[in-house]
Amino acid sequence: MKPVWIVDDDRSIRWVLEKTLSREGIPFKSFASATEAISQLEQGAEPPQVLLSDIRMPGQSGLELLQEVKTRFPSLPVIIMTAYSDLESAVAAFQGGAFEYLPKPFDVDQAVELIQRAIDESMHQSGAAEEDGLAPEILGQAPAMQEVFRAIGRLALSNATVLITGESGSGKELVARALHRHSMRADKPFVAINTAAIPKDLLESELFGHERGSFTGAQAQRRGRFEQAESGTLFLDEIGDMPQELQTRLLRVLSDGHFYRVGGHSPIKANVRVIAATHQNLETRVKDGLFREDLFHRLNVIRIRLPSLRERREDIPLLTKHFMQKSARELGVEAKRLSDPALKYLSGLDFQGNVRQLENLCHWLTVMAPGQQIEISDLPVELREAVPSALATDWEGALEDEVDRLLARGVPDVHGLLEQQFERILISRALAHTGGRRIEAAQALGIGRNTITRKIAELRIESGKEAATD
Numbered sequence: 001m002k003p004v005w006i007v008d009d010d011r012s013i014r015w016v017l018e019k020t021l022s023r024e025g026i027p028f029k030s031f032a033s034a035t036e037a038i039s040q041l042e043q044g045a046e047p048p049q050v051l052l053s054d055i056r057m058p059g060q061s062g063l064e065l066l067q068e069v070k071t072r073f074p075s076l077p078v079i080i081m082t083a084y085s086d087l088e089s090a091v092a093a094f095q096g097g098a099f100e101y102l103p104k105p106f107d108v109d110q111a112v113e114l115i116q117r118a119i120d121e122s123m124h125q126s127g128a129a130e131e132d133g134l135a136p137e138i139l140g141q142a143p144a145m146q147e148v149f150r151a152i153g154r155l156a157l158s159n160a161t162v163l164i165t166g167e168s169g170s171g172k173e174l175v176a177r178a179l180h181r182h183s184m185r186a187d188k189p190f191v192a193i194n195t196a197a198i199p200k201d202l203l204e205s206e207l208f209g210h211e212r213g214s215f216t217g218a219q220a221q222r223r224g225r226f227e228q229a230e231s232g233t234l235f236l237d238e239i240g241d242m243p244q245e246l247q248t249r250l251l252r253v254l255s256d257g258h259f260y261r262v263g264g265h266s267p268i269k270a271n272v273r274v275i276a277a278t279h280q281n282l283e284t285r286v287k288d289g290l291f292r293e294d295l296f297h298r299l300n301v302i303r304i305r306l307p308s309l310r311e312r313r314e315d316i317p318l319l320t321k322h323f324m325q326k327s328a329r330e331l332g333v334e335a336k337r338l339s340d341p342a343l344k345y346l347s348g349l350d351f352q353g354n355v356r357q358l359e360n361l362c363h364w365l366t367v368m369a370p371g372q373q374i375e376i377s378d379l380p381v382e383l384r385e386a387v388p389s390a391l392a393t394d395w396e397g398a399l400e401d402e403v404d405r406l407l408a409r410g411v412p413d414v415h416g417l418l419e420q421q422f423e424r425i426l427i428s429r430a431l432a433h434t435g436g437r438r439i440e441a442a443q444a445l446g447i448g449r450n451t452i453t454r455k456i457a458e459l460r461i462e463s464g465k466e467a468a469t470d
Contacts, residue, residue: 003027004115005048007037007065008081009057013104017052020108026115033057034065047073050099050118055082070097077118081106097334121337138174139322142312148175151304156182161254163239163299164277166306169356172277173237175306179275180233188232191225195246196238204246205262214263226259226270233273239299240280240291251295274299309351309358316347319355323362336366338374341404345376348401349386377408384408424459427452431461 004026006017014030021028029048031037034057041047051069055062066078077099099118102111140146152175155162162179164172173192180190198206205215209224225234236242242250253259254274258267276299285291309316320338328335338346351357361380369378376384384405399418406414430441442452455461 001027001119002046002049003029004050004052004119005037006030007034007051007053007057007062009033009054013054013081016108017111020112021115024112024116026119034060034062037065038068041068041072047076049122050115051076051078052102052115053078053080055080066098075122077121079114079118138171138178139318140312140315141318142307142315144307144312145315148304148306151302152178152182155179155302157184158302159184159273161273161299161301162275163282163301163303164275164306165282165303166277166279167308167354168279169354170306170308171355172279172306173235175304176233176235176237176275176277180235180273183233183273185232185273189229190233190235191229192235192237193225194237196241200243200246203243204249207246208249208259208261209264210262211264214261218263221261224261226253226272227268229272231271233275236274236276238278238280239276240278240282240285242291244290244292247292247295251292251298254295254298309354313347316351316358317343319358320346320362323359324366326359327363327366330363331366333366334372336369336372336374338365339376342374342376342379345379345401345404346383348398349383375408376404379408420459423455424461427455427459428461 004021006014006021006028007030008014008017009032011032014032018028018030031040034053037051037053038060047069051065053062053065062080062082066080069076069078074097078097079100079102080098081102081104099121100114102114138145138148140148162176164175166172176192177190180186193206195203205218205222205224207224207226209222209227210218212218212221236250249259253270257270259270260267282291282296282300286293286296309319320343324337325335346358353360361383364380365374365378371378403414403418406417411417426445427441430445431438434440434444438452438456439449442449445452
């Protein structure tokens with residue numbers, strides 16, 4: 001870990017903080033003025049993990065230091081200290097991008113806790129600048145995503161047709177673009193078309209182009225997507241929804257490498273790599289007679305299956321951080337951060353809209369969430385009311401998530417509500433196990449017969465064998 005920088009003209013404050021950080025095992029470096037600290041940065045010194053600075057000092061102020069640091073290192077957490085606890089100072093500090101405002105005199109333990117929080121924030125931000133510079137095409141640490149990355153790497157020198165399968169919103173076009181960018185055709189066009197989004201009557205012209213006068217309204221010759229993608233890559237999204245007659249024409253292009261414009265008589269050679277994608281089960285559509293089997297085999301040379309977001313939950317925190325930073329850049333604001341409980345809660349949701357839904361959520365939070373740290377209560381109401389699917393696997397962690405969700409919604413008597421649900425499930429399952437015999441159920445649960453009888457009445461467990469008596 002890099003050192004924490006302490007900038008204060010008051011020697012006694014520096015001494016207290018130095019002793020405190022030393023006791024906590026946190027490396028530090030001290031400066032008596034903002035000018036000294038800025039000089040170190042100008043000389044190429046490595047930036048600190050966290051900067052702790054007074055506001056009012058001889059020479060340059062702490063706010064000027066804050067401005068200088070934020071210009072050079074936007075993600076560096078800066079804690080501003082001052083003995084002059086006034087509204088103007090606090091507002092100026094936060095408007096300048098300060099992580100927190102610490103009025104003097106401060107409690108040492110409070111200061112340590114704040115510094116540790118800032119260090120944690122800095123660790124969360126570590127690598128963000130590098131990620132931004134690399135503009136990652138696809139993010140993912142889950143094993144299923146590593147398989148996708150390996151497949152893209154193996155296909156770098158190949159011109160083979162690729163079929164990408166995966167649910168809507170899972171990032172199929174990102175994979176197609178990555179395949180193109182890492183191929184020998186990278187300097188040639190990448191042309192994408194959603195075959196399900198274009199009316200049937202126009203799709204043929206969109207794909208293959210048309211000659212002048214070939215149909216009403218065709219006042220000039222038009223190059224189709226195959227010609228536009230010459231020597232490059234053509235991405236056919238949602239290929240499973242392509243009309244049957246166009247499937248025949250596409251098969252012909254893939255078979256002999258030539259096509260005709262609508263109304264044309266001269267064959268045109270297609271030097272194009274085709275990458276297709278679908279959320280449909282093409283094998284099932286072939287069996288149902290909705291997709292040509294021969295075209296399926298032409299497309300299915302190499303298949304890449306993209307996992308849904310619920311299959312790679314461990315990537316949700318990473319993706320959330322990336323999308324929050326992306327939205328902040330687009331809107332020209334400081335990036336917000338989700339609390340650990342909020343991230344854990346999101347990681348338990350199914351996200352039927354996959355990565356696209358998560359990206360839209362991050363944009364919504366950047367605009368709508370009131371604070372810089374986002375809690376469960378800041379999430380849209382439909383997500384707060386959703387039940388995380390992780391409930392079935394880790395019941396203790398799931399119980400924590402459920403308590404957080406109910407508290408965030410302001411549900412009254414959370415203890416009573418969950419206690420009733422807990423007892424109802426226990427007794428119902430015990431009765432089901434014993435075939436409705438209450439004495440055996442009570443013994444299995446370690447409670448008395450009178451207790452189970454009373455609970456059955458209170459909880460209204462009166463269906464099927466659960467109501468049987470001994």
